[in-house]
Each structure stands twice: as C-alpha cells, then as structure tokens.
Amino acid sequence: MTALPVPLPLSGESVSRRAYWALANTLVLTKRSMARIAREPEQLLDVTIQPVIFVLLFTYVFGSAIALPGGGSYHEYLIGGMFGMAMAGTAPGTAVGISTDMKSGLIDRFRALPISRAAVLAGRVISDLSTQVLGSAVLIVTGLCVGWGIHRGPVDAVAAIAITLFSAFAMTWAGACAGMMLTNPEAAQALGFIVFLPLSFVSNAFVPTQGMPGWLRAVANWNPLSAVAASCRNLFGNPNPAARVGAWPMQHPELAAVLWSVGLTVVFAPLAVLLYRRKAF
C-alpha cells in the first residue's frame, strides 16, 4: 500500500496555502456537480428545453395580444425578460440540489472532512452558474430563430450577459440559503413555485408594467428581475418600455441590477456559509 503524505495541522497552515486548498476543494466539488449532470442530463431541462418552450409560448400565444407602450416587436421585447427569468431560475435549482445533499447525508460526509467550509457551497454555486451559461446560449439561439436581434455593439451585448450572470450568481446564494433551511428537496422545489414563479411574473419580464395596478406596478418596477430584463433590452437595443417608467431602477437598470446583485451576494453568501457551519450545531 502506498503511504499518504502526513496531513498538516490546519492551525499551522499559512493563509495562502489554505486559500490554495480551498480553491482546489472547490474545483473538485464543482467537477462533482458537473459529473452528476453528465450522468443525468435531464437535470439540464430547466436551462435547455424550458426556455425554448417559454419563448415559443410567449411569442406566438400571448405575444400577439400584448401591445408595447412606445411600440416595437414583442419577439424582440421578450428575450430580455427571458434573461431576467433565467437569472431568477437558478435559485430553486440550487436550493433543490443542496437540500438533496443535506437529506442524503452527503453534506455530513463533507462536513466531517478537513475541507474548507465554503468549498461545498461554492462548488455548487459555480456549477449551477455554468449551466446558466449554457442556458444563455440556448436562449440566444432560440431568440435569433424567432426574430430577436442584437442591435448594439458587442461590448454592450457582453455587458448584458455579464449582468445576467452576476445576478444569477447572487440568486444562487439565496437558493443555497433556502436549500440549507429546507432540508427536504420537495419543500425546496415548492419554494421555487411559491417564490420564484411570482417573482418572475410580477416584473416586466413578460409584460410591460404600465398596465398593472399601482401597488403591483411599484413592486414590479423595483423587482431585481425587472432591472436585469430592462438592462438586457437596453444593452441589446431591443424595445424597452420600462424606459418610460419613472421609478429609479427603471431609469438606471444596469446600475440597479448590479446593486441588487451586490446586495444579494453580500447578504446571502455569508449567511449560506454561516448556515452550513451551524447546521445541526
């Protein structure tokens, strides 16, 4: 049998060495989540088939009945909203994944190993974010097929996608917290419907907020998802009726989306790590 290197005591380790191993652990755990997807590709339905169905449903079924304030094509309008929805959609997936690991006892195995406390969560978040990159690609191709286009420069387009992914990153931390608190995957799944579906619809993702009743309009205009959708429409050069809305986030959608994402990350990332450490403590 081969001998293992003698493990170094954690307390005597330099900060840089700890950081190195935290990263290495994160990488191993990211690979693990990705390998799961390779074995169970149906996990990707959320980011592949579902956006295609939504785009087709909304452009051809609902879109014909929706008039945009200020004019413009609904086909062009919809894709920005789909980016917004995709960003919110990462959270339930993360929640279900983490609660499944909690329930199976896998998290206990990780917690009993000498690994960085944040690595387990970071691995999951990074893997979920990568599937979102795939989702964005699917969305772009689908959009191009139904007559959506990018009408501003490549820098703006990249900025739009970057804002979407940063928001998705922020939302996965919220999902991680939810997954840790609900150790039952079915409950985490239900949370997706109860919180994230309304969050998606009470926004400007699918319809302009101008037609909503006053209080609901206020919620929709301040919804982070609306900020992401409006930023995408702005930066892709698509029709953006939100520009006619006086609410501050709709006047500065890019800044609002970034601020929302920073805020969500600052709150939920440390909270997720805290919950992970304190779980069952």
Added chain:
Amino acid sequence: MALAVEASELTRRFGSTTALDGLDLAVEAGTVVGLLGPNGAGKTTAVRVLTTLLRPDRGTARVAGHDVVSEAGEVRRLIGLAGQYAALDESLSGRANLVMVGQLCRLSGRRARRRADELLARFDLLDAARRGVKTYSGGMRRRLDLAASLVARPEVLFLDEPTTGLDPRSRLVMWEVIRTLVADGTTVLLTTQYLDEADQLADRVVVVDHGRVIAEGTPGELKASVGAQRLEIAVAPGSDLGAAAGVLARNGSGPVHLDRGRNLVAVPFAAGARRLPAVLAELSEAGVLLDDLSILRPSLDDVFLTLTGHAATPEPAERPKEAELV
C-alpha cells in the same frame, strides 16, 4: 495506553428531548469499542459530537488527542465516518465517489485514483466500480461507504450502525471487513443495536440508554451480568415431557421452565455447547424424541431488562423524533 477517544459529561438537548445526558466514554487506541443501545439511546448523537458534526451543550471530548470543538479541523484529518448519516453521491459511480473523497483529502488526481482502486479491490467492488451508486445493493453501499471513510487512512474510525438494515449474508461480509480493519490497528468506535454484533466485533461494550452509560465491560462480562444462555427443547408429541424436564434439571444451572401447551422445556444452561452431547445422550436414553433444540443467548432486550428494567424497544412515539433531530 493512550486514549483515542475521551469524552466526559457530554450533554446535548434538542428542544425538550435530552439526547446526551452526561455521557462519559474512553476508547483505548487500537481497540474496538461497541456503543450498544436501542433506537433513541443517544448513540448517533454521540457519534455526531465526536465527529465534529454536532456541538455539545456541555462537556468535552477529545478524539485522537484533539478537542472536537476547538480543534475540529485537526480532528477531521484523523477520523473516518461511515454509517447511517454519512452518505455518498448517488448519481456518481462508486469509483468517482472515492476519487472525489481522495482529492478532497488532498491527494493528487493520480494518487486519489490509485487509492480508490485499492479500496474497491479490497471491498470486492471492482466489478461495480463504474456503475452509479444508485444501482448498488444495500450491502455494496455500506461497503463503499466504509471504503470512503478509509480513503485518508484515519486513526480513529466511527461506524454508525454499520449493518442495520442489511441481510444476514451482507452482515457477515461487513463483519469480516471490519475485522480486517481492526487487525490493521485502526481504533474503531461502532454503534449497534445488536448484542451479537458487539459480541463479534468489540473488545469492550458500552451500553447506553437515555443518553447515559448504564453498563460497561467486555462482551463476556456483560453477558455474565445478564445471566447465562438457556437451553430450550421442543419435545415430539407423545414423548415424555416429565422425563425431558428431569434430564434438563440435572444438566441445567437453574430452575426448569415447563410449557406443556407447546411441549417446550427450557433451563438456564451455563455449561454451553460443550455439555450438549451429554444432554442429548441422556435424552435419548430416557426415550425422549425431539422436534427442535436451541441454545438461546441473552438478547439486547434481556440486557436492557436486566440493567434498566425496561425493554430495549422504545415506545413508538420516540422514533420519529430522533429522525427529525438528526
């Protein structure tokens, strides 16, 4: 001798339930200690505290020389955990699971793969190495789980009910595997609900109930405290029950118990199997025909009845509670 596990006055409450109520424990390095108790006795909670998964409300514990709360990182480097609550990734292959654990324990990819293959071979899982864990049988799963806990060659191994829910054959295989580990010098703390399992594997047995140690000793001492094994015979219809009772009375170590309705005769039988041929010869001389014969060893229930005056099986209401807690 050095202590691999040293716990004193461990206390842990969950709401109004007291899972650990001042538990003391000492495990000498290189030995196997069985933590024996019924469901809900606090065995799993004790293992969770000792493996740094749970913080005790009161009391201290040191594992492999390190405090489980203030030096949790060091403890995690030196222990392995397998059993009820440390699982594997169902959707990965057995090999991928072991490689992952190896890499998390700071082995290079190549060494992690080599270590995984070593362990797969040792636990007879090479054929299933590349299949998803979800296709594994209960016995294979436990073996893989145990393999995962051994990747980093722990000094102290915690096995939480390693054979609960396994069929008898898989159970024997698991016992064999655990015995080989012990021969390698690993310190093992295992929890079990089965007296015969503790008897088979453990050098010392610690009996816990309601979060406290209620008895401690070698399996032999423990059984002796409970009383001897019993010899029970079922006499064939038409044979002389009285004659059978006479033979058993001469050979037994206590009063004969007669069940005329079921044609059963039983007696405390301290002499054990060595004495059995003589008993059989006497029975046949007396013209008694047998339907069945068994030597009954004291069960966990007997141990608990003797030690605590209540049966090992908890009231049904207690079960779901522990499931929620952990």
